[in-house]
Amino acid sequence: GAGVSQSPSNKVTEKGKDVELRCDPISGHTALYWYRQSLGQGLEFLIYFQGNSAPDKSGLPSDRFSAERTGGSVSTLTIQRTQQEDSAVYLCASSLVGLAGDEQFFGPGTRLTVL
Amino acid sequence: GNSVTQMEGPVTLSEEAFLTINCTYTATGYPSLFWYVQYPGEGLQLLLKATKADDKGSNKGFEATYRKETTSFHLEKGSVQVSDSAVYFCALRSDLGSARQLTFGSGTQLTVLP
Numbered sequence: 197g198a199g200v201s202q203s204p205s206n207k208v209t210e211k212g213k214d215v216e217l218r219c220d221p222i223s224g225h226t227a228l229y230w231y232r233q234s235l236g237q238g239l240e241f242l243i244y245f246q247g248n249s250a251p252d253k254s255g256l257p258s259d260r261f262s263a264e265r266t267g268g269s270v271s272t273l274t275i276q277r278t279q280q281e282d283s284a285v286y287l288c289a290s291s292l293v294g295l296a297g298d299e300q301f302f303g304p305g306t307r308l309t310v311l
Numbered sequence: 312g313n314s315v316t317q318m319e320g321p322v323t324l325s326e327e328a329f330l331t332i333n334c335t336y337t338a339t340g341y342p343s344l345f346w347y348v349q350y351p352g353e354g355l356q357l358l359l360k361a362t363k364a365d366d367k368g369s370n371k372g373f374e375a376t377y378r379k380e381t382t383s384f385h386l387e388k389g390s391v392q393v394s395d396s397a398v399y400f401c402a403l404r405s406d407l408g409s410a411r412q413l414t415f416g417s418g419t420q421l422t423v424l425p
Contacts, residue, residue: 229412239400241412255412287355291411300413302347302355 198222200303202288208309209278217273217306221290228271229291229300230263234284242286245271246293278310313338317401317416324391324423332386332419334375334401342403344368344377344384345413349398358386358399391423 201220209215221228230242241255245265256262260278265271275282285305291298318333336342346358346368359368361377361384368375373388384401401416 227411231413238417239413239415241414244412246411252412289355289413295411299357299360301357304354 200288200290200301202286202303202306204306205304206307206309208311210311211280212277214274214276215278215308217275217286217308219271219273219288219290219303221269221271221288222301223269225290225292225301226268227291227293227298227300228265229289230271230273231287231289232284233287233305237284239287242273275308278308280310283308283310313342313403313405313414315401315403315414315416317399318419320398320418321420321422324421326393326423326425327390328423330386330388330391330395330421332399332401332421334384334386334416336382336384336401336403338382338403338405338414340405340407341379342405344375345402345404346373346375346384346386347400347402347415349400349418351397355400391421393423393425396421396423 203218226247228245233239243263244252260276263273285307287305288303289300291300314337343362345360347355348358359370361368364379366377375384375386398418398420400418402413
């Protein structure tokens with residue numbers, strides 16, 4: 197496909213369970229970002245991957261959150277022992293390189309609901 | 312750190328009215344500035360951008376000028392349409408260090424009535 201895709205589109209889980217969210221960036225894009233959008237916090241940066249460099253994890257809210265990017269393409273965001281405050285829309289974006297003026301293309305998001 | 316402050320919403324206008332959504336920022340260096348739009352049920356899309364002072368970004372009748380002296384990037388449109396109803400986000404991206412993430416404002420909900 198031409199755009200960023202994310203799966204699943206919706207995820208409902210019980211408190212304490214682990215979840216995995218997937219992102220397929222645009223082919224050829226070397227930079228990949230995870231954000232989350234929640235009512236109380238707006239749009240927050242979580243983590244950034246650029247090529248083979250070590251990821252920038254400065255936005256991850258706790259050690260329950262982790263992400264990996266395999267083969268410089270697909271990325272998985274994992275949330276362990278989910279809490280109700282983790283409920284949000286998780287957005288993935290990619291850009292061609294990591295320059296400041298690059299457009300970031302966003303996926304449709306995964307809506308996570310923790311009961 | 313970097314931050315973006317934008318006009319609180321919601322904003323409700325009649326069709327063909329003039330729109331301004333204020334956005335100011337705090338950042339070191341020379342960030343790039345963006346307006347993103349989220350239409351109902353859709354993902355975030357880039358509306359326009361400016362990468363240096365005095366640049367004007369424009370798209371779909373919307374404009375914003377990068378004003379370094381006032382650290383602002385206000386969004387304007389001369390005549391809004393019902394189809395412009397959406398949430399608008401101002402954002403910046405630093406040119407310093409390795410940080411490449413977007414810092415967003417809180418978003419402004421715009422509703423245009425026929």
